Amino acid sequence: MKHIHRLLLIAFFFTCLTPAFASVSDEHEHEIHQESHNKKKFEPGNFIMDHIADAYDWHVFSYGDFHFTAPLPVIVYSEHSGFHVFMSSNFHHGHSSYKGFELAKEGEYRGKVVEMVNGHHVRPFDISMTKNVVSMLISMIFLLWVFISVAKTYTKRKGQEPKGLQAYLEPIIVFVIDEIAKPAIGEKKYKKFVPFLLTIFFFIWLNNLMGLVPFIPGGANVTGNITITMVLALFTFIITTVNGNKNYWKHIFNTPGVPWWLKFPVPLMPLVELMGVFTKPFVLMVRLFANITAGHMIVLAFVSLIFIFGEMSPALGMGTSVISVFFVIFMDVLELLVALIQAYVFTLLSALYFGMAVEEHH
Amino acid sequence: MGLVTPELGTFIWMFIAFASVFFLLKKYAWPAIVDAIEERNNSIKEALLSAESAKEEMAKLQADNQKILKEARREREGMLKEAKELGDQIVREAKTKATEEAEKVVESARQAIESDKVAALSEIKAQVATLSVEIAEKVLRRQFEDDQQQKDYFQKLMKEVNIN
Numbered sequence: 001m002k003h004i005h006r007l008l009l010i011a012f013f014f015t016c017l018t019p020a021f022a023s024v025s026d027e028h029e030h031e032i033h034q035e036s037h038n039k040k041k042f043e044p045g046n047f048i049m050d051h052i053a054d055a056y057d058w059h060v061f062s063y064g065d066f067h068f069t070a071p072l073p074v075i076v077y078s079e080h081s082g083f084h085v086f087m088s089s090n091f092h093h094g095h096s097s098y099k100g101f102e103l104a105k106e107g108e109y110r111g112k113v114v115e116m117v118n119g120h121h122v123r124p125f126d127i128s129m130t131k132n133v134v135s136m137l138i139s140m141i142f143l144l145w146v147f148i149s150v151a152k153t154y155t156k157r158k159g160q161e162p163k164g165l166q167a168y169l170e171p172i173i174v175f176v177i178d179e180i181a182k183p184a185i186g187e188k189k190y191k192k193f194v195p196f197l198l199t200i201f202f203f204i205w206l207n208n209l210m211g212l213v214p215f216i217p218g219g220a221n222v223t224g225n226i227t228i229t230m231v232l233a234l235f236t237f238i239i240t241t242v243n244g245n246k247n248y249w250k251h252i253f254n255t256p257g258v259p260w261w262l263k264f265p266v267p268l269m270p271l272v273e274l275m276g277v278f279t280k281p282f283v284l285m286v287r288l289f290a291n292i293t294a295g296h297m298i299v300l301a302f303v304s305l306i307f308i309f310g311e312m313s314p315a316l317g318m319g320t321s322v323i324s325v326f327f328v329i330f331m332d333v334l335e336l337l338v339a340l341i342q343a344y345v346f347t348l349l350s351a352l353y354f355g356m357a358v359e360e361h362h
Numbered sequence: 363m364g365l366v367t368p369e370l371g372t373f374i375w376m377f378i379a380f381a382s383v384f385f386l387l388k389k390y391a392w393p394a395i396v397d398a399i400e401e402r403n404n405s406i407k408e409a410l411l412s413a414e415s416a417k418e419e420m421a422k423l424q425a426d427n428q429k430i431l432k433e434a435r436r437e438r439e440g441m442l443k444e445a446k447e448l449g450d451q452i453v454r455e456a457k458t459k460a461t462e463e464a465e466k467v468v469e470s471a472r473q474a475i476e477s478d479k480v481a482a483l484s485e486i487k488a489q490v491a492t493l494s495v496e497i498a499e500k501v502l503r504r505q506f507e508d509d510q511q512q513k514d515y516f517q518k519l520m521k522e523v524n525i526n
Contacts, residue, residue, distance in 0.1 A: 049365065052365065053364060109364070125371075128371055130371070136379060140379050140383045144386055148386075148390050150395060151395050154399075159402055173395060173396075226365070226367070226368050235380065235384070
């Protein structure tokens with residue numbers, strides 16, 4: 001119970017830090033600009049996708065025609081023109097091309113760097129430091145800094161009561177160990193997996209929360225990016241597979257308690273079980289991605305409503321904004337909870353898979 | 363759909379970053395934190411246990427103290443009683459001795475008196491004998507003067523003696 005109180009307190013603390021209004025106003029300004037500049041009809045689909053998807057620069061704020069974005073390095077290797085490193089500001093927000101590279105406006109590669117080759121868009125090998133990559137790197141450095149300094153505090157204050165940041169993080173660390181690792185893996189073998197579980201728990205939670213902050217260093221949708229969740233799930237998969245004992249593989253290839261004709265001559269059960277080995281991490285990947293992305297989409301959809309109605313008449317837009325802002329605040333608060341729950345679920349399921357992998361025959 | 367297509371570039375960055383952060387935290391942060399928490403939990407558990415045993419020890423000591431105190435009190439009482447008895451005995455013995463002594467003194471006094479009495483009696487007897495002899499002498503002297511007178515005189519003397 002005590003752990004949960006502490007967690008709620010911390011969640012509340014982050015609620016105070018997260019200005020739900022800012023997320024609205026930021027997108028508001030951006031859209032007003034786009035509308036006045038392009039004189040195009042507002043397209044909620046593109047608007048939402050642009051905000052959820054990764055980007056080559058990091059938008060800070062816009063005021064009228066003035067955009068302020070942090071340019072990020074574009075690193076591409078093309079079969080035609082070789083290796084290129086340049087800043088994304090060269091694209092001028094997608095309005096111009098640079099060295100034959102440009103941001104695709106439509107089609108399969110919409111928003112990505114493409115190279116014009118013989119009048120066709122060709123996607124180069126792209127290891128640019130995009131918004132998600134930079135945001136992820138910032139949170140990685142933040143995690144390293146926080147936990148190495150906390151570890152130092154632990155070494156310095158051996159046997160004493162926790163203090164400062166250590167006191168805030170200790171209940172969460174203890175929660176991950178006592179409520180996730182121990183029950184899911186078992187008292188005997190949990191220790192080996194604790195570092196990984198703590199790392200993914202704090203990485204996911206931190207990035208979920210950062211995704212809710214609408215300005216730098218937040219604003220990137222890191223845990224709502226399928227590639228990021230894929231890597232996380234891949235680690236869970238690798239660790240599960242590497243640690244799988246004899247009993248685990250026996251359960252897959254020769255499931256006990258199943259009639260023999262389901263295994264021979266057509267190995268139906270082994271196939272199903274083998275598929276399960278891959279679907280488990282796949283589901284982990286999709287669940288985190290879908291939950292975070294869906295949350296962002298709902299918030300953005302409520303914001304879009306303001307512009308849709310605003311295009312019809314400014315007064316209608318004003319009226320809608322009152323309701324929309326209310327729903328956006330509600331969603332943002334809900335997302336704070338989802339941020340924690342998804343971190344918990346991902347960690348818990350990973351722990352359960354590890355538990356299955358190391359379970360002894362009984 | 364760009365949204366659900368993994369990007370190779372992001373994948374590479376994320377893989378390297380996550381692997382290195384995981385490695386660094388596993389090496390420099392988590393063991394220190396987890397061990398410290400466990401160690402502290404253990405030390406708290408031990409401290410609680412030892413406090414409990416100290417409390418028991420204390421209670422035992424207190425009971426012991428009480429017992430010792432009680433014993434000491436009893437011993438003191440015994441000693442007092444013994445001393446009193448001894449004192450009484452001494453007084454009693456002294457009394458007996460004194461009485462004996464007194465009796466002895468009285469006895470010796472009595473013996474002295476007795477012996478004095480015997481001596482006195484024998485002296486009286488001797489005196490009487492001398493007197494008798496003197497009387498006899500006087501009688502003998504008068505015999506030759508007058509028989510009658512002699513007889514009377516004798517008689518008178520005899521009377522005198524008898525009075526004695």
